[in-house]
Amino acid sequence: MKSRITLKHLFTALLAAGMITVCSPALAIKASSEPLEGAHIGVAYMLPGTGEVYGTRMDEYFHPASTQKIVTALAAMLYLGPDYTLNTTLSVTSPAVTDGRLNVTEDGTLNANVVVHFTGDPSFTAAAYTRLLKTLSTHGVKKINGKVLLDVSRFGGPDRANGWSWNDIPVCFTVPATPIVINRNCAYAELTHHGVGTVSEPLISSRVPISITSDAVAVANRDYGGDCELQTLLYIDNRYHVTGCVPAENKGRPWPLSLSVSDSERWGVDWTEQLLEDLKLKHNGVAVIHQGLNDLTEIAVIKSEPLKELITYMLYRSNNLYADAIAKNIAAEYYAVPATYARAARAMRAILNRYADLDLGNAYIVDGSGLSPHNLITPRQLLTLLSYIAAHDKELGLLECFPVSGESGTLHWRGSTVNAPLKHNVIAKTGTLQNISNLAGFVRTDNWKLAPFVMFTNAITYPERTRDLVRFHRIASPHYAYERYVLENIYARRVMGRDF
Numbered sequence: 001m002k003s004r005i006t007l008k009h010l011f012t013a014l015l016a017a018g019m020i021t022v023c024s025p026a027l028a029i030k031a032s033s034e035p036l037e038g039a040h041i042g043v044a045y046m047l048p049g050t051g052e053v054y055g056t057r058m059d060e061y062f063h064p065a066s067t068q069k070i071v072t073a074l075a076a077m078l079y080l081g082p083d084y085t086l087n088t089t090l091s092v093t094s095p096a097v098t099d100g101r102l103n104v105t106e107d108g109t110l111n112a113n114v115v116v117h118f119t120g121d122p123s124f125t126a127a128a129y130t131r132l133l134k135t136l137s138t139h140g141v142k143k144i145n146g147k148v149l150l151d152v153s154r155f156g157g158p159d160r161a162n163g164w165s166w167n168d169i170p171v172c173f174t175v176p177a178t179p180i181v182i183n184r185n186c187a188y189a190e191l192t193h194h195g196v197g198t199v200s201e202p203l204i205s206s207r208v209p210i211s212i213t214s215d216a217v218a219v220a221n222r223d224y225g226g227d228c229e230l231q232t233l234l235y236i237d238n239r240y241h242v243t244g245c246v247p248a249e250n251k252g253r254p255w256p257l258s259l260s261v262s263d264s265e266r267w268g269v270d271w272t273e274q275l276l277e278d279l280k281l282k283h284n285g286v287a288v289i290h291q292g293l294n295d296l297t298e299i300a301v302i303k304s305e306p307l308k309e310l311i312t313y314m315l316y317r318s319n320n321l322y323a324d325a326i327a328k329n330i331a332a333e334y335y336a337v338p339a340t341y342a343r344a345a346r347a348m349r350a351i352l353n354r355y356a357d358l359d360l361g362n363a364y365i366v367d368g369s370g371l372s373p374h375n376l377i378t379p380r381q382l383l384t385l386l387s388y389i390a391a392h393d394k395e396l397g398l399l400e401c402f403p404v405s406g407e408s409g410t411l412h413w414r415g416s417t418v419n420a421p422l423k424h425n426v427i428a429k430t431g432t433l434q435n436i437s438n439l440a441g442f443v444r445t446d447n448w449k450l451a452p453f454v455m456f457t458n459a460i461t462y463p464e465r466t467r468d469l470v471r472f473h474r475i476a477s478p479h480y481a482y483e484r485y486v487l488e489n490i491y492a493r494r495v496m497g498r499d500f
């Protein structure tokens with residue numbers, strides 16, 4: 001079923017997808033010196049002027065989750081630099097250009113293949129793609145007597161890194177870093193219904209090239225959760241089936257969906273065909289190529305924002321697509337071969353070692369985002385990177401890219417840092433996966449100096465009732481109480497006991 005989605009509908013879907021945020025009262029929590037029972041906690045920090053590392057379990061390995069984006073950010077700034085851009089180019093096979101103009105017949109025919117080279121720009125949109133293809137029209141092209149080839153040779157290997165959760169694949173926060181990215185490879189839709197007990201129906205914009213079927217039943221809000229939740233099944237060619245339950249009492253609004261594109265090449269072909277039709281550009285078909293072509297003439301390019309702005313967005317929003325796209329482009333530039341997750345990991349380690357004398361030792365890096373629970377790093381290892389970032393802020397300018405407690409990004413409303421004295425004084429990256437909640441960055445202490453810190457909290461689990469209350473944002477996560485205790489001590493420049 002396809003229909004029109006209004007701006008209000010789109011806002012609701014974007015909000016549900018975590019692409020935008022709105023101000024809401026924070027779920028604050030008081031400090032407690034008692035750590036969460038059963039949790040695996042590692043802490044490393046330095047106090048201003050001491051040069052000594054304090055903490056507990058500093059050399060044990062933890063799952064970093066999205067704090068791994070700090071590794072990606074530092075490696076990218078060291079090797080690619082703040083002004084580096086990801087470029088999507090439009091080229092034609094030679095000899096179709098003379099003196100900078102396309103060789104077009106009187107009836108507007110271009111006798112050549114057109115090549116679009118994608119580099120995994122995570123910010124590339126359908127609107128930008130339209131501008132790129134419209135270049136052909138400005139040269140007088142009405143018909144392409146050849147194919148439109150989508151070059152995806154920039155990356156190779158599997159689209160998803162080892163260990164990514166199968167259950168999370170249909171969700172937009174796990175969109176894989178592929179060469180073709182259009183509108184973040186995330187499709188927005190909604191489910192409508194006619195009350196409790198009815199089967200929901202999908203509502204999709206006619207512009208979005210996906211298909212959805214549904215047998216999800218609307219239930220009262222009190223019955224939603226546990227074994228009655230909405231689930232999405234993902235099939236080839238970007239086909240989805242939603243099943244299970246959907247809350248019926250959503251303030252009269254349809255239930256929003258944000259769906260990760262499963263087949264980026266199909267997505268790219270569908271969008272290309274649609275945009276060419278919009279521009280009334282005839283052609284002999286659209287195809288994907290996995291090896292780059294020689295003897296091409298570039299006629300247009302769409303550049304991303306500078307790398308520093310991409311990194312800021314990555315850290316503020318904890319955006320996984322941005323992180324893995326940046327990591328893979330590091331590898332593509334470093335090795336000059338198609339980038340894979342494995343090459344990205346090796347390239348980042350090599351760059352940190354070569355350009356900053358930072359050795360990650362036995363740390364295990366699988367991706368650039370931290371999505372994989374296979375990633376392992378110690379608090380002390382990550383602390384060395386943070387210390388380097390602070391010591392070289394004039395050259396790197398990375399400190400201003402981190403979220404700030406009570407102000408921005410994923411720290412805006414974090415329950416452990418939203419109140420004084422930590423509000424405005426924690427500059428850090430969050431890291432969240434199932435049963436994992438980490439924080440790493442800097443505390444601005446009571447003497448206005450920066451103290452780098454890493455706090456890993458793995459193996460978090462609660463009673464079922466508490467888990468549901470946390471999940472649906474009814475209470476602050478109880479583990480925040482101990483997190484706040486540790487941060488308040490760092491703020492006050494106190495050295496805690498070896499075992500805290």
